[in-house]
Amino acid sequence: MRVNFTVNGRPQEADDVWEGESLLYVLRERMGLPGSKNACEQGECGSCTVRLDGVPVCACLVAAGQVEGRDVVTVEGLADYAKHRADAHPGDGCASGTCGTTIQQAQRWQAKSVKGTDSQTGEGDQLSAIQEAFIDAGAVQCGFCTPGLLVTADEMLERNPSPSDADIREALSGNLCRCTGYEKILDAVRLAAARQGRQEEAV
């Protein structure tokens, strides 16, 4: 079957989708967007977390046919999504097709730190606040859980700009990390929240 839906703000079409296929498989194998990770395939690990109509979900548990006509944001579009939330459409996302990340941009997405040193090509997107904070706090080790954590944490900070530690732990409780023991991940989220708070004070 064919599935039409919006990915990172741009309309996309997936063909020859098997009816039992997950959104995760479509994103990774049909659209060339491997940012969302495939690990447990049963909603236990959160590595495949994406936003479906703004809500964080495990892409492995969404049937591809269920996203027809709906809006998906993956980690590849996160920086742009966060940028537009802050600049172009404060408090809101973008209308489909007007902003967003093209599939080509998303496919060759590379991290480019604000400091400008991370990308060899210079073509990469500027990072979102949560991505910068993960780098600065050293919250990335093997990196497998990182995309899911970024999407989850970014959504929490959107909803709850000054979270308590308990809020952070709860929000991230569906994302497993087997390397860092979570402390630096918590540091990163606290850092992003603090920077966000400072920015708002400055405005």
Added chain:
Amino acid sequence: MDFLRPAGWEEALAAKAEHPTAVPIAGGTDVMVEINFDHRRPEYLMDLNRIGELREWAVGDEHVRLGASVPYTQIMEHLRTELPGLALASHTVGSPQIRNRGSVGGNLGAASPAGDAHPALLSAGAEVEVESVRGVRRIPVEEFYTGVKRNALAPDELIKAVHIKKASGPQQFSKVGTRNAMVIAVCAFGIALHPDSRTVKTGIGSAAPTPLRARVAEDFLNAALEEGGFWDNGKVITPSIAKQFADLVSGACNPIDDVRGTAKYRRHAVGIMARRTLGWTWEQYRSAGTTLEGAA
């Protein structure tokens, strides 16, 4: 496999009548796991996400009518006062991502004895509204569970809503697991005090082939509370009554040994949860008028 996308409820009923083997999928948190692991290859998958009315709820005088696909997150956020037990149980489901998709309708459809919503529904009092092209019927939740992962649905029926009695007193939910998130219950227990009818109702999860009420324990406790005038005098429930209640709840269990725990442990733990949650809810009742909200 065929993917059915009914745009509305009538269309869904027609599709289910035409294809009784169709597996309804809403949040997908159970169905997709089975498909991902090749445990299930349904002939038809029927997406219920396009049916907006399944995601709605209405608070009436006596009951909350909860649409079958209202996600647990919404229950936690909006129905804590009316359904404190279910809100607490909802908070223990999976993770935020799972609670954003999973629903009580899915718990009922899967009818796993470990489903977190069941003890809360049993103790609060609930009816399941199911429908087919042949008509609507309301099934008391006690009669809805018919066996391990079996329910009272006919092949052409779909779950439309659950009618849950609004809390008239404190409710609690307790669950045993190895950590706070992403846990399938080793066993679980729900309790609801109903001061309006001067009864206490219970729900046991994951400690028998189906979720069930501990009716003998309820009868004992209701008689003991009545006899001692507890509902009126608001005295502390004596340890001997609490112990007898816990023992009877334990006795209502019919658990198995499995990877999550032994039968012996489950029986023991359910008794402990029964005693504790009775204590918590009764304390809340005694200090009447304070909050009836779950801490979800």
